[in-house]
Each structure stands twice: as structure tokens, then as C-alpha cells.
Amino acid sequence: MKKPIPKIYSFLALTAFLCSCSQNETNEIDAKAESQQFKIINVTNHDGKPFSTGDSKTTRTGKYVDNPGGGVMMQAFYWDVPAGGTWWDTVNSKVTAWSNAGIGSIWLPPASKAQNGAFSMGYDPTDYFDFGDFNQNGTTETRFGSKTELVSLITKAHTENMKVYADIVINHNSGGQSEANPFTGTNTWTNFNGVASGKFKRSYNDFYKNSYGNNDEGAFGGFPDLCHASPYVQDWLWLRADGVGKYYKNTMKFDGWRFDYVKGFGSWVVRDWNANVGGFSVGELWDSNVNTLNDWANNANSSVFDFACYYKMNDAFDGNNLALLNDDMMWKRNPYKAVTFVSNHDTDEISNKLLAYSYILTHEGYPTIFYRDYEEWLDKSKLNNLIWIHNNKATGNTSILYSDNDEYIARRNGYNGNPGLVVYINNSTTWQERWIQTNWANTQIKDFTGNSSWYPTTQGDQWVKIQCPPKGYTVWSINQ
Structure with a gap:
């Protein structure tokens, strides 16, 4: 109900x-x-x-520990960041300044090797255990760099008392070889038995349609749709000690997860991942309906991006009707599970961005700052001031x-x-x-x-x- x-x-x-x-x-x-x-x-x-950002600091250079519903997150990439394997080093060079500004966590793009190799943004994953250390899909490094550079970045962020969130794409895979598929009667690109890491090999049995059914909640982009109902898939994603989730958390030292396209699979997948792996999590459920967002967050035991807030801000600030900010949003329903944002790598509709940042950085929820807004497009000193206000003054209900x-x-x-x-x-x-x-x-x-x-x-x-x-x-x- x-x-x-x-x-x-x-x-x-x-x-x-x-x-x-x-x-x-x-x-x-x-x-x-x-x-x-x-x-x-x-x-x-x-x-x-009461809603609090946690420890109250009195200096502009205070370090802040993030928590679900508190702190400030940096989306540390944008679509089509420079190729050439330099991005991990670029972010590494900025984390100290970000931490000094009061940013408590960074969200990285999908870190493993994908079908488009050195040119991929990571959303077409092939091998979850290749972080730029195997010659695969035409390259050794990913678009962002090598495994060594990624580990250095995560280590540096932790030194600065910042959490690091991995973007996890588990709805679909790409880059497999063609194989005869008895469930479709055709050939499908579902043979991942040759992944260079040798871990989480997959075949047509691990994708819909298969012996578990014809589909789950949704396919994406024509990619092979990973079957989470398969015990083998569950084992490799979140159950076994050397599987994807626990390897990312315990070996690579990621602190949490941004789950891509959660409309494509049941909320129970994220709930089971969180129960078995742990760490902060937020789902990309692209829907402006607050009931849909809140139901998913509760069922998944996860935070969710507050698209209801995003679209209300767009209509309010660009449509000259600030009374719309009285309307329902995820942060009003459940601030500890609401991740607010002004723009991201997929959508950038709000024109009056500083007004929108002044809203999310003074209100309840876990605010996210977009890399290009902070580093390129807006006044960094004004954003730093709002971050300071958020971390020092934005406490209590609204x-x-x-x-x-x-x-x-x-x-x-x-x-x-x-x-x-x-x-x-x-x-x-x-x-x-x-x-x-x-x-x-x-x-x-x-x-x-x-x-x-x-x-x-x-x-x-x-x-x-x-x-x-x-x-x-x-x-x-x-x-x-």
C-alpha cells in the first residue's frame, strides 16, 4: 500500500x-x-x-564522511571523457581539492573492459574482472586507464577520507562470440567463455530467453539480457567470495555501487547484492513518479536517484513556477534514500543550474555534483560555498x-x-x-x-x- x-x-x-x-x-x-x-x-x-549531514565542521577544508542521505557526492566523469587511458590519473589529481572542498564521495564510470575497448564508456561490459590489465577487445587499458592507475586513484581517495562508488552494469553484456542458441533457434552473441580474466564465463544459458523464462523486467539496446534468476549468475555476481561484488569491494576496495538501468531487472537483485556484499548503493530508476521511486528503494533496500526532484526543478526554475517545489519528491518521502542531482552524463536539461544547486545543497537528500558543472561550466567558488553550507548548516527537517x-x-x-x-x-x-x-x-x-x-x-x-x-x-x- x-x-x-x-x-x-x-x-x-x-x-x-x-x-x-x-x-x-x-x-x-x-x-x-x-x-x-x-x-x-x-x-x-x-x-x-532529524536529518543531519553527520559531523559538523567549522573549517572550509574539513573532511566529511559520507553516508546514505548525507554528505556530497561527485559524479567524477561525463559522457565521452577523453580517451587514451588518462582519466583515472585526471581524477586522481583532483581528489585532494575535492575533499578539501567538503566532497565526501566520488562515483566512477564502469571500470571494467567493455566491447568497444579503448573507446568504450563502459556501459557495454564484456569482462567484469578486466580493469585494464588484459589485452582484450583490441586494447589492454580501458578508456580510463590501467588497473594500476585505478587502484592508485581509489587509494588516494581513501587517504583523503573519501568513499568511491563503482558504476555497475549488470542488466546486459556485450562483446561475446556468436553461438547456436537452442532457446531462440538462432545464433546469439552470448558466448563469453573466452573472457581474458577467466572469471564469470557465460553462455546462452545465462541470458534470456533460457530455461528460466523468456525475459525479466526489461532488455536494453539489443544487448544480451543477463538472467539474474540463474543460480550461476547470482553466484558470480554477488554470492561467491571471488565474484564481482565481493572482488570489487574486498580486493579493489570500492565502497558502494551505482546500479545502472535498474528498470531492467527486479529490485530483489539489488536487495540480494546489498545483503551479501554490503556498501552504499543507489539505483538509476529513470522515472519521475515518486511512488515508483519510493517503492523501488524500499524493496531494493537502496537509495535511488531523485528523478522526481530533477524534473520538478527543471519545470520550476526554467518554467518560472517555483511553487512546483511544493510538490512531492523522493527526498520528502524518504530523504535517507534520496540522491538528488542537477545534471549527469545522460541528461542535462536545467538551465538555471546554480539555483538548482542552491536547492539540493540546502535541502534533505544526498546531493550529487556533476563533474563538468564543477570543473568547467559553473562558478566553482559558488559551488564550494554551497557545499560548505550543506556540510555545516543544512540540518534538521524542512x-x-x-x-x-x-x-x-x-x-x-x-x-x-x-x-x-x-x-x-x-x-x-x-x-x-x-x-x-x-x-x-x-x-x-x-x-x-x-x-x-x-x-x-x-x-x-x-x-x-x-x-x-x-x-x-x-x-x-x-x-x-
């Missing part, structure tokens, strides 16, 4: 509020409040549990204070001595100001982005006026 998102709507008693204001502010506040029709939406739909077409204001309510924050996003072309209610009485606050020079003091009833620049954002918290 699907549970609708519980929201608590509380309309503020403006009469009581006005009585507590000083006389010279009453008229201005009354006009503001009347025009805004203040409404606070408390997002308390995870049983009231109350949406105000939204309309152009403006959105939300409050993180703080946790365990951390005061939380108020984020103000303005998609209009002019400066905006709003009276809002904080959790702080008679306290000076400031904008931690530096976009506003105001240092207002909250009133005894916790109300204060804040501002936000055009096409910009501010993030307010106690001045300390």
Missing part, C-alpha cells in the same frame, strides 16, 4: 504576530504578510527523524515558508545544537524582500553566500526580513 506524503499545514496567526512587533514595523509587516498569505509546510514525512512563481523560501530546522538555515531562491529579475519566521529570537543572522550584505536581527517572536538578488539565492543562519 502506497502512503501519501503527510504534510502539516499551519496558517500563522497574524494578529498575535503583529501585536509582538514594534510599532514602526507593524504597517510594513502587515502589508507584506497580507500580500504573501504566509503558509508554512512542515515536511515531517520521515517519522519526524519547513517550506513561502513560494510563488518567482520566489521560494524554506527553513531547515536544525538538529543537535546546529541552528539550521533559511534558504531564499529568487527567479525574478529584481531584488526581493520577505518577512519570514525563523527559529531564532533576538539573534543576529547573516547570509552565508555573501550575496546580501544585510546583518538583520530577528525579533522576539523570531520574525525577520531577508532579501535575495535577482536570479539568485541567499542562505541565512546565525552569525557565528
Whole structure:
């Protein structure tokens, strides 16, 4: 049974509020409040549990340990990164700076040898145990480099107290030889008995259709569809000590998994992998329906990318309707299993990216930063500032204070001595100001982005006026 998102709507008693204001502010506040029709939406739909990023650091160079629903993840690649075997070294050269900025984990592209050899992005896997150390598919190194370089990168990341997630493609395989297939009555490209590593050899028995059935949840791109119902396949993927999952975790030292195209197989596959192998996991379930995302995450016992949030942000920021941010998203349903993002190697639709990053880096969920956004396309100093805010201020559950077409204001309510924050996003072309209610009485606050020079003091009833620049954002918290 699907549970609708519980929201608590509380309309503020403006009469009581006005009585507590000083006389010279009453008229201005009354006009503001009347025009805004203040409404606070408390997002308390995870049983009231506080949401925290973990250890609170006070320095820009603090190291952060990631956890499901906390920290910041870097997608450390994009589609068609430079070929030539240099990518592992490129990422290696950046992990110290990323860690100093507060990034706690990196997600790497599929690391094993694929059909297209030195030119493959890894999503057409042939040999799960060839990391660039076997001469296979026309090359020894993968597009990204050698096994030695990959191990060096993982070791360096761990030295910097960062986790490393492997992109795992287990829906389909590619690069097998042709063989007669009695289940299809034709020849199929399903003979992987000659893989150079000699591990996880496969034949037509290990792909649909076969003795276990005609198909599972979905095939992809005409590739041979791996049969997870086969005990042999299960054994090699996640059960045996020298199988794919445990070899990646225990020998290669990966800390977690990004599962590609999970629509192609049952959620039980990820659940069984996680139960037998362990580590953080997130599934790519490309679906904007929150019920679908939440059901899969619960059934798989895994995090899931918050495509519902992604598409709402696209419509809100590019469609000039920030009120859409009131709608349901995975991070509101289950923040500890929601991985939020602004763009990735497959999709890049949002134009107002800094506004979107200001949203995911101040709200609940496990935010992901896209390599090209950070290293090439956006202002790195502004992203670093938002990462710092996320790691130091973004604690507690969320109350949406105000939204309309152009403006959105939300409050993180703080946790365990951390005061939380108020984020103000303005998609209009002019400066905006709003009276809002904080959790702080008679306290000076400031904008931690530096976009506003105001240092207002909250009133005894916790109300204060804040501002936000055009096409910009501010993030307010106690001045300390």
C-alpha cells in the first residue's frame, strides 16, 4: 500500500504576530504578510527523524564522511571523457581539492573492459574482472586507464577520507562470440567463455530467453539480457567470495555501487547484492513518479536517484513556477534514500543550474555534483560555498515558508545544537524582500553566500526580513 506524503499545514496567526512587533514595523509587516498569505509546510514525512549531514565542521577544508542521505557526492566523469587511458590519473589529481572542498564521495564510470575497448564508456561490459590489465577487445587499458592507475586513484581517495562508488552494469553484456542458441533457434552473441580474466564465463544459458523464462523486467539496446534468476549468475555476481561484488569491494576496495538501468531487472537483485556484499548503493530508476521511486528503494533496500526532484526543478526554475517545489519528491518521502542531482552524463536539461544547486545543497537528500558543472561550466567558488553550507548548516527537517512563481523560501530546522538555515531562491529579475519566521529570537543572522550584505536581527517572536538578488539565492543562519 502506497502512503501519501503527510504534510502539516499551519496558517500563522497574524494578529498575535503583529501585536509582538514594534510599532514602526507593524504597517510594513502587515502589508507584506497580507500580500504573501504566509503558509508554512512542515515536511515531517520521515517519522519526524532529524536529518543531519553527520559531523559538523567549522573549517572550509574539513573532511566529511559520507553516508546514505548525507554528505556530497561527485559524479567524477561525463559522457565521452577523453580517451587514451588518462582519466583515472585526471581524477586522481583532483581528489585532494575535492575533499578539501567538503566532497565526501566520488562515483566512477564502469571500470571494467567493455566491447568497444579503448573507446568504450563502459556501459557495454564484456569482462567484469578486466580493469585494464588484459589485452582484450583490441586494447589492454580501458578508456580510463590501467588497473594500476585505478587502484592508485581509489587509494588516494581513501587517504583523503573519501568513499568511491563503482558504476555497475549488470542488466546486459556485450562483446561475446556468436553461438547456436537452442532457446531462440538462432545464433546469439552470448558466448563469453573466452573472457581474458577467466572469471564469470557465460553462455546462452545465462541470458534470456533460457530455461528460466523468456525475459525479466526489461532488455536494453539489443544487448544480451543477463538472467539474474540463474543460480550461476547470482553466484558470480554477488554470492561467491571471488565474484564481482565481493572482488570489487574486498580486493579493489570500492565502497558502494551505482546500479545502472535498474528498470531492467527486479529490485530483489539489488536487495540480494546489498545483503551479501554490503556498501552504499543507489539505483538509476529513470522515472519521475515518486511512488515508483519510493517503492523501488524500499524493496531494493537502496537509495535511488531523485528523478522526481530533477524534473520538478527543471519545470520550476526554467518554467518560472517555483511553487512546483511544493510538490512531492523522493527526498520528502524518504530523504535517507534520496540522491538528488542537477545534471549527469545522460541528461542535462536545467538551465538555471546554480539555483538548482542552491536547492539540493540546502535541502534533505544526498546531493550529487556533476563533474563538468564543477570543473568547467559553473562558478566553482559558488559551488564550494554551497557545499560548505550543506556540510555545516543544512540540518534538521524542512519547513517550506513561502513560494510563488518567482520566489521560494524554506527553513531547515536544525538538529543537535546546529541552528539550521533559511534558504531564499529568487527567479525574478529584481531584488526581493520577505518577512519570514525563523527559529531564532533576538539573534543576529547573516547570509552565508555573501550575496546580501544585510546583518538583520530577528525579533522576539523570531520574525525577520531577508532579501535575495535577482536570479539568485541567499542562505541565512546565525552569525557565528
